Amino acid sequence: MRIPILRLGDILLTSIQSDITDDQALTLQVDILKQLGDSRALGVLLDITALDVVDSYMTRILSETARMARLMGGEVVITGMSPMVALSLIEMGRDLHDVLTALDVEQGVEKLKRRLDATGDEDDDRPRCERGSANARD
Amino acid sequence: MRGTDSSSVVLIATPEDVVRARQAGRMAAAALGLGLADQTRLATAISEIARNALHYGGGGRCEISACQEEGHHRITVQVTDHGPGIPEIERAMSPGFSTGNSLGMGLPGAAKLVDSLAIESRPGLTQVTLAMRRKAR
Numbered sequence: 001m002r003i004p005i006l007r008l009g010d011i012l013l014t015s016i017q018s019d020i021t022d023d024q025a026l027t028l029q030v031d032i033l034k035q036l037g038d039s040r041a042l043g044v045l046l047d048i049t050a051l052d053v054v055d056s057y058m059t060r061i062l063s064e065t066a067r068m069a070r071l072m073g074g075e076v077v078i079t080g081m082s083p084m085v086a087l088s089l090i091e092m093g094r095d096l097h098d099v100l101t102a103l104d105v106e107q108g109v110e111k112l113k114r115r116l117d118a119t120g121d122e123d124d125d126r127p128r129c130e131r132g133s134a135n136a137r138d
Numbered sequence: 139m140r141g142t143d144s145s146s147v148v149l150i151a152t153p154e155d156v157v158r159a160r161q162a163g164r165m166a167a168a169a170l171g172l173g174l175a176d177q178t179r180l181a182t183a184i185s186e187i188a189r190n191a192l193h194y195g196g197g198g199r200c201e202i203s204a205c206q207e208e209g210h211h212r213i214t215v216q217v218t219d220h221g222p223g224i225p226e227i228e229r230a231m232s233p234g235f236s237t238g239n240s241l242g243m244g245l246p247g248a249a250k251l252v253d254s255l256a257i258e259s260r261p262g263l264t265q266v267t268l269a270m271r272r273k274a275r
Contacts, residue, residue: 019161021153022189052178053160055185056244084178091179092247 003028005035011112012036013105015047025061032065036074043112044069047105049080059094066099075115076100079108144169145203150191150217159188159200163215166202170211171275179251180213180270186244187217187266194243195219195264212271224259231257 003024005014012035014028032044046065048054054062066076077100089095100115102108146166148159164181172180184200191198198219205212224230230243248268249255255268 019157021157023153052164053181053185055160055182055189056247057185057189082178084174087175088178088182088251092182092250094247 002031005031007035007039007041008109010042010116011109012039012041012044013047014044015049017050019051019053022057025058029061029065029068032076033068033072036069036072041074042116043075043077045077045079045105045108045112047079047108048085049082049104051085052082054081054085054089056092056094059089059096063096063099066096075112075119077102077108077112077115079103079105143205145201148188148200148202149197150188150200150219151197153192156185156188156192159202159217160185162200163202163213166204166213167270170204170213170272172211172213172270172272176270176272180215183248183251183255183268184215184217186248187215187268190243190245190266191217191219191221191264194224195221198264206274209274210271211274212269214267214269216265216267218263218265220262221264223261223264224257227257227259 001024003014003016005012007013012032014032016028032046035041036044062078066078069076078096079102081101100111102111144166146162148155148162150156150159160181163184164177167177167180188200191200196219198217200215200217203214230245231249232246245255245257252268252270255266258265
């Protein structure tokens, strides 16, 4: 079973609906990166609400996918991690380093859009947030 | 009172079986009345060692037993494979260890999620036993 990836404007949306195998996780990674390249979408939202086990392999797939997408010029946000999964990850001494996360899909879309707006300003000398804080100090 | 109240076996030959093994562990923990956090800890730990049996041991067997002992529930999970064995167990238990391909063994993480994790390994037989003991409610 392949996990479907939908497009919503500049964002690709995908959701893991049940516990998946290592192979399915790897296939999803490849599919996400391929669609990101093909569709020229800017961001990917990956919802893992239904995922009740995230072990070292899945952690690696998730953080690698985010880093690979970023190398391509895109951005990934992972949404809906369950409290028990977060607890297990931290207890195991693992983390999703440098990966954008959000509580749910709605907040994920907002976070992704904000991040994409900010990245779009990279051509300027300084990102928007830095300018904002400089003004605040004036 | 002591003794095995229930046990189940999952044969590990494919990635689907790794999923089956961890879900069987979650169900066994739930059946004993363990909370969601412990169910998730156990399922995650089983996932790590079942995957090792598949990748390094060429497949194996996961037995999950639950028993009661003096007001406590105890779940024991034993994963056995007949692969080449883990050459350096102490190093395999240290964080960041990997056997050459980029897959880490996941053992240190699994050990942190359960009360005990013991490894016996020699060429032809590797047994990883993990246990979780909780007060009966």
